[in-house]
Amino acid sequence: MSENVVPFHKPTDPPAAEPATVTTLTVVPDASPARPVPLWVRSGRAVKSAVTHERTKTAVRATVRHGLYTFNGGRIVARRAWDGRTGSRYERMIRAAEAAGNLEAAEEWEERLQRFRAARHHRRMDLLHSPVDAAKGVAVGAGMSVGLLIALGIVMAISTEDIGHVITPLSATIDFIALLIRIVQIVWGPALTIGPFLALLALWSVGRKQHAAPAWALPANVRTGEGEPITPSIVVKALRDLGVPALARAIKEMGDAGASMLGPIRIAGCGVEVDVTLPSGVSTNEVQNRRRKLAENLTRHEHEVFITIPQAARTVRLWIADSGALDEPIGPSPLVTDETLTANYKTGRAPWGQDLRGDAAELSLYQRHLLITGLSNQGKTAALRALALWLALDRSVEFWMGDLKGAGDWAMFDGIATRLIQGPTDDHVIQVTEMLEDAVEEMNRRLQAPPGTDFPLLVVIVDEAQVAFMCPVKGEDKRPYGGSSATSRYFMGARKIHNQGRAVNVLLWQGTQDPTDQNLPKLVREGAHTRASLALGTESQARMALGDKAVDGGAAPNLLRPGLDKGTLVVASDGIEIPKGQSSITVRTHYISTDDAHAIADRAKALRDGVTTLHVIERGEERDPLTDIAAVLGDAARVLTADVLKRLSALSEDAYGTWTPGDLKRVLEDAGAEPYKSDGRMVVGRDRVARALANRNTDGSASTG
DSSP states (O other), rough: OOOTEEEOOOOOOOOOOSSSOOOEEEOOOTTOOOOOOOHHHHHHHHHHHHSSSHHHHHHHHHHHHHHHHHHHHHHHHHHHHHHHHHHHHHHHHHHHHHTOOOOHHHHHHHHHHHHHHHHHHHHHHHHHHHHHHHHHHHHHHHHHHHHHHHHHHHHHHHHHHHHGGGGGHHHHHHHHHOOOOHHHHHHHHHHHHHHHHHHHOOOOHHHHHTTOSOOGOOOOOHHHHHTTTOOHHHHHHHHHTTTHHHHHHHHHOOOGGGGGBEEEOOTTEEEEEEEEEOOOOOHHHEEEHTTTHHHHTOOOOGGGGGOOEEEEEEEEEEEETTTTTSOOOOOHHHHHOOOOOOOOOOTEEEEEETTTTEEOOOOEETTTOEEEEEEEEHHHHHHHHHHHHHHTTTTTTTEEEEEESSSSSGGGTTTTTTTEEESSSSHHHHHHHHHHHHHHHHHHHHHOTTOOOOOOOOEEEEEEEEEHHTTOOOOOOBSSOOOOOOHHHHHHHHHHHHHHGGGTEEEEEEEEOOOOTTTOOHHHHHHEEEEEOOOOOOHHHHHHHHHHHHHHOOOGGGGGGGTSSSEEEEEEEETTTOOOSSSOOOEEOOOOOOOHHHHHHHHHTTTTTTOOOOOOOSSSSHHHHHHHHHHHHHHOSSSEHHHHHHHHHHHOOHEEEEEEEHHHHHHHHTHHHHHHEEEEEEEEHHHHHHHHHHHHHOOOOOOOO
């Protein structure tokens, strides 16, 4: 039997041969019977529960809040009364002007103080003579009043022929005065009782309007500050509590006149804008570096406050959004809503979106290389494509495009772009690089043309350009396609176009993500005239994307919220209207969906005579000139011979790059499809070329260009 089991025999059990029924009790070692919880423990728990209960907290906050409303309301009223009776208000304004270094304002406030003191002295001197003058005035007034009443009584007595009416007006007046005295005697007691309560209520009302209580004691809707309008006092308090000792001391010395640092608070789009002139000893970057704390002091999120540096010295410009306004989408693009919209490369501006003030943000593309960067999936391709869609509505513009993502984001330009290469592989990088080198050759040809020659715009667009810079493949000549060395083919092509392309209207637009020195070399990013950035991860990336000047001036794409601020760009360019004194502007771009982009592209195609888009650049192989001519003609009934030569050169630089109009004429005449004049210009007819192809020998023999 276990040591924990104890046998217990009932005394009344009769003896039996078999073992008696045994009842066992299990004893648990060290087990003690349940004890009642001490009273002091239960009391402590009850007290703790009562203290920490939400109702208790709410009651405590309400008690403290309303008590401090009354107390601080009394302080506010006393301060106002003191300011009205003394020159302390003027003295504060003088100190504020001196702290801000504005001596003219200080002198003006000092003159006002002197005038106030002179007027106060004059009033006090008048008080010395006022009792005597008042007594004389009362005596004269009383005598005149009694005389008038007696005269009125005489008139009444003559009228009624009753001498007793002489004193009737005087008696009535005395009775009226006695009634007033009686009313005052009745009301005076309750007034003395209720009066203090009314005074406390008035003080409470003043404190309540000023929220004169700690933040933790205020109601939830006041404590959060959602939608709280921006006032001078709120801005001054936010700056005072920013954690800059010199700024806090200066504002403390200014007293309530710290608002003298502020310019006018102007409504600016979905927020307000105000310039702050900092006191001596406070630098602008001390405020810039505390953007989050400043935003929280203003009861805003960090992304709802933008700090820029205007032209004036020791000044920061604050743009403060209305709560939640930046999370609301902007309207559709004019490219979508206005089907009659056209473009003009030289004089027009692309409708890109809205700035933070709600004004239309329009970008001039004339002779400006472009770079757009940002983290992945932030709207880079959509922002770049929106500009290209607008420019496509100018029929004179030619596009060469390389999409190194290959997801079909640029498919709508098939039939608009002369070249469209789509794909992420090394082979696609090679083709895009060779396309870029062809653009360099075209640029050199234009540079050697006679002075004054006008060239149509050629835009070379490379999306996901970081794929090209990071490509490890080398050509037969051992030169790498990617990289940032002097032997890198893509890098050198981009550099050459940046150096001289804009002079002859050959432009390079690039879109890249997550910029580093490896996937976006310094010389390439600094060669772009228009630089724009979506959300980035670090300040160093922001400097790579926009340059030191823009970031030092307040540009901060690294503070945009990835995912939440999709399509929001920080732009540094002279092609967009930027407020005076700033180096960048924040733009919320219009989003154009893929379906809308196809619709806009269809309008652009309708403006053109038909463009044959090349998807692969083939080099070093035998060509059939007549077949290639038919291919480049596309669906057009006839095409100018000059345009046919250009398209053939784009199709194969090796085979047709050196062709002249005479070479084209020779091939067509041999095939029986000679060029002819239309409206005074030489053209190639599609039907003639098609008949020549159908009638020639089936062996397909043709001379190679």
